[in-house]
Amino acid sequence: MNQQDLLPHFFRTEYRNLVAVLTRRFGTHQLQAAEDLASEAFVAALDTWPYQGIPDNPTAWLYAVARNKARNYQLRARHFSSRIAPDLMRVGETVSQPEEDLDLSAPYIADSQLCMLFAVCHPALSSDAQVALALRVLCGFGLEEIASAFLVSRETVHKRLTRARERLREQRIPLDLPGRGELAARLETVLQTIYLLFSEGYYSECRDEVLREDLCLEAMRLASQLTENPLTDQPPARALLALMCFHSSRFAARRDARGELLLYGDQDPSRWNRELISRGVELLHQASRGDRLSTYHVEAAIAYWQTVREDTAEKWCSLLQLYDQLLALRYSPVAALNRAWVVARLHGPEAALAELGPLEPVLAENPYYHALMGELYGGLDKQAARDHFARAYALARTGPDRAWMQRRLEQEYPGPPPAPGKRKA
Amino acid sequence: MDEFMLIFRHMDGHQVASPEQIQVWMKQTMEWIEGISAQNKFIGGNGLLFDDARVVHHGGKATNGPFGAIKETIGGYIMVRAVSMDEAVSFARGCPVLQGDGNTVEVRKIARRDGIHS
Numbered sequence: 001m002n003q004q005d006l007l008p009h010f011f012r013t014e015y016r017n018l019v020a021v022l023t024r025r026f027g028t029h030q031l032q033a034a035e036d037l038a039s040e041a042f043v044a045a046l047d048t049w050p051y052q053g054i055p056d057n058p059t060a061w062l063y064a065v066a067r068n069k070a071r072n073y074q075l076r077a078r079h080f081s082s083r084i085a086p087d088l089m090r091v092g093e094t095v096s097q098p099e100e101d102l103d104l105s106a107p108y109i110a111d112s113q114l115c116m117l118f119a120v121c122h123p124a125l126s127s128d129a130q131v132a133l134a135l136r137v138l139c140g141f142g143l144e145e146i147a148s149a150f151l152v153s154r155e156t157v158h159k160r161l162t163r164a165r166e167r168l169r170e171q172r173i174p175l176d177l178p179g180r181g182e183l184a185a186r187l188e189t190v191l192q193t194i195y196l197l198f199s200e201g202y203y204s205e206c207r208d209e210v211l212r213e214d215l216c217l218e219a220m221r222l223a224s225q226l227t228e229n230p231l232t233d234q235p236p237a238r239a240l241l242a243l244m245c246f247h248s249s250r251f252a253a254r255r256d257a258r259g260e261l262l263l264y265g266d267q268d269p270s271r272w273n274r275e276l277i278s279r280g281v282e283l284l285h286q287a288s289r290g291d292r293l294s295t296y297h298v299e300a301a302i303a304y305w306q307t308v309r310e311d312t313a314e315k316w317c318s319l320l321q322l323y324d325q326l327l328a329l330r331y332s333p334v335a336a337l338n339r340a341w342v343v344a345r346l347h348g349p350e351a352a353l354a355e356l357g358p359l360e361p362v363l364a365e366n367p368y369y370h371a372l373m374g375e376l377y378g379g380l381d382k383q384a385a386r387d388h389f390a391r392a393y394a395l396a397r398t399g400p401d402r403a404w405m406q407r408r409l410e411q412e413y414p415g416p417p418p419a420p421g422k423r424k425a
Numbered sequence: 426m427d428e429f430m431l432i433f434r435h436m437d438g439h440q441v442a443s444p445e446q447i448q449v450w451m452k453q454t455m456e457w458i459e460g461i462s463a464q465n466k467f468i469g470g471n472g473l474l475f476d477d478a479r480v481v482h483h484g485g486k487a488t489n490g491p492f493g494a495i496k497e498t499i500g501g502y503i504m505v506r507a508v509s510m511d512e513a514v515s516f517a518r519g520c521p522v523l524q525g526d527g528n529t530v531e532v533r534k535i536a537r538r539d540g541i542h543s
Contacts, residue, residue, distance in 0.1 A: 005452075006448060006451065006452070009445065009448070010448060011444035011445065011447050011448045011451075012443075012444040012445050012448070014444070015444040036441065039441045039442075039444070040476070042444055042447045043441075043442075043447070043475075044474065044476075045447075045451070046447050046450060046454070046472065047471070047472020047473065047474055047500075047501060048471075048472060049451060049455070050451060050454035050455045050458055050470075050472075051458070051469070051470045051471050051472065051501075051503070054455075140443075140444045140445075141443060141445070142442065142443020142444070142445060142446060143443070144443060144446070145443055145445065
């Protein structure tokens with residue numbers, strides 16, 4: 001018996017390869033059929049390999065099975081369309097000719113996956129649907145895995161995916177790359193979805209650290225795919241990849257020995273991944289061409305400075321400038337909140353409090369707003385500081401946030417325990 | 426030493442698992458078989474494909490299946506050598522199929538050769 005082990009994630013990798021090529025052959029209206037055929041190839045492997053050993057070339061084995069299954073599927077579909085239900089077929093839902101074998105060469109797979117990325121991130125789909133579908137067909141995740149990552153039920157994921165597939169069919173979304181005219185706009189949606197996928201992994205409350213890191217790595221892999229094609233290798237794509245490199249450099253350092261989340265200030269910078277940081281620097285440098293500054297450029301530059309632990313005037317001045325740019329490109333109260341922290345570092349808490357005053361109405365329910373207010377009042381007004389930390393604790397949405405806000409309260413502002421936090425759904 | 430057949434029954438042959446899950450099962454099944462093989466007690470085995478499966482009924486009528494009404498279907502089998510039914514059962518206990526709630530492994534002694542028929 002062959003004792004060789006499969007590469008990690010071998011089936012997941014081959015799943016997305018097969019689904020992309022099969023969908024390109026069948027059309028996006030038959031996405032489900034492509035997913036089913038790919039899964040069947042793995043079930044066939046599971047029914048054979050444990051008893052007869054892993055084939056010398058497992059990929060070729062799977063592709064041969066998939067080719068056969070695709071041919072049979074298309075023969076059946078053609079039989080159905082020509083004899084049984086010519087009237088049921090909708091215009092455009094033609095069945096392609098099964099005579100030609102599936103092209104499963106590496107360049108064709110890469111090209112098909114890129115087409116799939118654009119189809120999945122089509123603006124006609126909601127962002128929830130885009131992310132779920134991306135995880136399923138572009139990353140090869142199962143319902144269970146997507147459900148755990150998003151802390152939703154398997155049924156919810158199933159519904160989202162079903163609706164997304166219906167939408168692809170109704171909208172007759174083609175599986176090809178957008179023309180040059182609409183490329184920039186379509187690429188924007190693709191980048192948004194990738195960043196959303198990354199953030200889901202990076203900020204998820206899911207306790208499964210491996211799964212969370214997987215989501216982030218998948219998002220980075222999809223962005224890398226964009227940078228490998230001359231058409232889609234645009235500066236914002238490289239900037240986004242740089243941003244994700246900077247953030248993920250802190251993956252290992254974010255947890256202590258017990259697996260609890262560490263705040264940035266408590267992390268050991270020697271555990272930050274230097275390789276990812278230098279890759280980010282290189283990518284950001286390469287992204288600095290063209291005439292358009294994207295939010296990803298600015299966010300990546302901000303994330304770069306977060307990889308520099310030393311407090312220098314240069315760091316804080318650069319950050320202030322970057323937050324000004326970010327707010328000018330796309331205003332958000334949360335970015336304004338982060339900017340206020342930079343102002344505090346440069347010009348003191350009073351200056352930051354003056355900046356934060358106008359934000360109070362929009363951020364009154366934001367735990368980080370109150371945490372920052374508590375921080376700023378620390379040296380000015382103990383009672384106000386304590387009230388804000390208590391409010392931050394009550395509003396905290398995640399376990400680790402609640403834990404560190406509680407620590408702040410207990411260590412620096414002892415007194416009667418604050419009311420238990422309201423959990424938001 | 427007797428020969429036994431370990432027959433895996435799955436609740437639902439059509440339920441599609443994730444690629445990662447299939448890879449986990451693949452590894453577990455291979456390790457399980459290697460464990461038996463290392464004692465030189467593994468004879469052989471196979472998965473049984475659900476593709477295009479048929480059931481032939483009394484009277485010769487053939488139907489697609491065994492799906493739908495039947496809850497349990499046979500997904501595969503292995504044959505082992507064991508000194509006793511107890512040992513064969515201990516092999517069966519390690520079968521990864523049993524991780525699925527409702528799945529079973531049936532252990533049956535294979536009728537001995539009678540020494541008369543060649």
